[in-house]
Amino acid sequence: MSNPTTDRAREPLIGDRRVSAPAKGERQRRSLLDGIARLLTSRSIDELGIAEIANEAGVSRSAFYAYFDSKYAALAVLTSEAWATYADQTDVFTRQPDEDPAAFLDRTGRAALGIWKKHAAVLVASIQAIPVDPRIAALWNTWNRRLTDALTEQLRDDIRAGLAHPATDDVARLITDLNYMMQHAFYLNCVSGADHAETLRMFNSVTAIWLAAAWGRGTS
CATH class of the missing domain: 1.10.357.10 (Tetracycline Repressor, domain 2)
Structure with missing residues (x-):
């Protein structure tokens, strides 16, 4: 059964480029998200740079922008x-x-x-x-x-x-x-x-x- 609260929570977010990313890139996208989550355990979001996030995820800086328009996205x-x-x-x-x-x-x-x-x-x-x-x-x-x-x-x-x-x-x-x-x-x-x-x-x-x-x- 569909859960409206859950379904809406999963709607595409502005700045999240998942809808345009190739299916094979889902692993990179997940790595970026998990990398940010790890970094946030010891750093604030305003301290994090895109290059640092990409490095934590093991991808290039340019790869980050294939999925998100900013760290806040x-x-x-x-x-x-x-x-x-x-x-x-x-x-x-x-x-x-x-x-x-x-x-x-x-x-x-x-x-x-x-x-x-x-x-x-x-x-x-x-x-x-x-x-x-x-x-x-x-x-x-x-x-x-x-x-x-x-x-x-x-x-x-x-x-x-x-x-x-x-x-x-x-x-x-x-x-x-x-x-x-x-x-x-x-x-x-x-x-x-x-x-x-x-x-x-x-x-x-x-x-x-x-x-x-x-x-x-x-x-x-």
Whole structure:
């Protein structure tokens, strides 16, 4: 079955020249993307040069431009791939019939946290690139809108079922702000190098805020 959230996350991005690249070049393109991801574990995106990226991938500098028009275009592809991995998890945005709101938020939040932990370098670099690259800014805006739309729909279903009592009637705005709060908390957790215990404290706190503000419930 087609997943609109996943399908849209995989749409061709401006600056990604994959559609015009020959099939035999897919390996080079993947090498470039993986090379950038490796470099980002120790360097910021603004520090990376095209020649350095190409060298890391084992291709020529000119080969880079066969696939991407800039390093930010490649970063956008990596970001989109991370999101697609999240959206691929079956029904991640839908509460199951046998699942209470607390369990739903825990499952959804842990899935998101797992993506942040696995793709930390890419997602941190992508957020830091928002002020300097309009395409990446638009990408984050689009993803956040789709995510908040899906969660808003679930919350409204629960309100109608008498399972949720949000802190405000402006449900869409509430979910938007809660989503940004969680995103910022995950970002800060990554850049601070938090250990497992601190990460768990952060996650439990953020989840408790979600549950209280959106569903009007405590964690116990």
